[in-house]
Amino acid sequence: MQGTNTKTTETAKTQGVTEESSCDSRALRLKADIGDTGKGGTFMKLISCNANRPLSEAIADHLDCPLTDAEVKNFSDNEIFVRINENVRGEDVFVIQSTSRPANDNLMELLICIDALRRASAARITAVIPYFGYARQDRKTDGRTPISAKLVANLISASGTDRVLTMDLHAGQIQGFFDIPTDNMIALPVMVDDIQRRMGSEKLMVVSPDVGGVVRARSFAKRIGADLAIVDKRRPEAGKSEVMNIIGDVEGRKCILVDDICDSGGTLCNAAAALKEKGATAVSAYITHGVLSNNAVGRIEKSVMDELVICNTILPSEADQKSKKLR
Numbered sequence: 127m128q129g130t131n132t133k134t135t136e137t138a139k140t141q142g143v144t145e146e147s148s149c150d151s152r153a154l155r156l157k158a159d160i161g162d163t164g165k166g167g168t169f170m171k172l173i174s175c176n177a178n179r180p181l182s183e184a185i186a187d188h189l190d191c192p193l194t195d196a197e198v199k200n201f202s203d204n205e206i207f208v209r210i211n212e213n214v215r216g217e218d219v220f221v222i223q224s225t226s227r228p229a230n231d232n233l234m235e236l237l238i239c240i241d242a243l244r245r246a247s248a249a250r251i252t253a254v255i256p257y258f259g260y261a262r263q264d265r266k267t268d269g270r271t272p273i274s275a276k277l278v279a280n281l282i283s284a285s286g287t288d289r290v291l292t293m294d295l296h297a298g299q300i301q302g303f304f305d306i307p308t309d310n311m312i313a314l315p316v317m318v319d320d321i322q323r324r325m326g327s328e329k330l331m332v333v334s335p336d337v338g339g340v341v342r343a344r345s346f347a348k349r350i351g352a353d354l355a356i357v358d359k360r361r362p363e364a365g366k367s368e369v370m371n372i373i374g375d376v377e378g379r380k381c382i383l384v385d386d387i388c389d390s391g392g393t394l395c396n397a398a399a400a401l402k403e404k405g406a407t408a409v410s411a412y413i414t415h416g417v418l419s420n421n422a423v424g425r426i427e428k429s430v431m432d433e434l435v436i437c438n439t440i441l442p443s444e445a446d447q448k449s450k451k452l453r
């Protein structure tokens with residue numbers, strides 16, 4: 127168990143850190159990087175809620191730092207209960223939880239877990255939210271509508287979180303909804319690496335599936351030395367999208383659609399159809415968050431899109447994992 131049987135090494139002493147017997151030198155280096163929390167803690171604890179346990183396990187494995195023993199479960203009336211089964215007093219704690227579907231249950235798990243840690247005197251609590259749900263409600267779209275992304279940010283701060291670590295926020299400015307430090311990591315380097323390994327020498331065209339994604343797509347295109355095209359998308363109503371125009375010449379080109387979210391799949395499927403109509407030879411899509419609601423994968427299977435590559439911020443269902451077009 128971490129936090130027990132602590133010994134101090136010579137190297138560690140000079141860096142002002144201690145070595146837990148269960149962690150190897152990689153973890154020790156990380157510990158030195160993180161340093162003292164300034165509140166009495168010296169290293170990190172990782173806690174997983176239930177939204178995406180395989181991702182938490184992969185993170186723990188990568189860091190050589192075991193997940194802290196914690197119960198995050200439901201009472202029979204569906205209320206959530208959390209118990210941290212290890213001492214976290216003075217510790218630097220990272221709670222891993224995407225607020226993906228079921229968004230409200232997953233959000234409550236995160237809030238209650240943070241409350242439990244705060245009351246157990248953790249020194250610093252970082253909410254690691256690989257997928258930040260509610261992000262698309264980041265402004266009033268009409269009279270008498272909420273800004274739910276701001277409300278969720280307030281709830282996370284109020285629960286006692288010191289810091290937020292998230293990934294590819296739907297809009298970068300959501301960082302400003304938090305009055306605590308917020309880091310917004312990007313998946314772009316991992317995607318670029320994958321594209322370069324698999325399609326290195328091909329003449330590619332990066333495509334933004336809507337005007338809102340142009341900044342992301344442009345930096346993507348720059349990184350892989352490709353041209354940029356833009357889909358002029360219109361949303362007649364929530365959950366439905368139509369392609370009006372394609373800006374850029376995609377004839378004879380292999381296209382890569384890049385976006386933060388694939389929800390119903392409508393945006394990507396429609397864009398892929400329009401690109402092929404304009405002469406694209408192949409269409410792949412690289413997406414950070416596979417929300418994949420409403421039979422999105424069925425829609426993608428039937429579409430002309432050749433492949434959809436998604437990061438693991440959200441755990442896909444077993445059925446979705448079987449899709450040949452999903453990677």
Ligand code: R5P
Nearest residue numbers: 386387388389390391392393
């Ligand atoms: C919208 O601005 C987002 O970046 C995505 O394009 C959108 O959420 C995808 O939704 P759907 O898959 O339902 O078309």
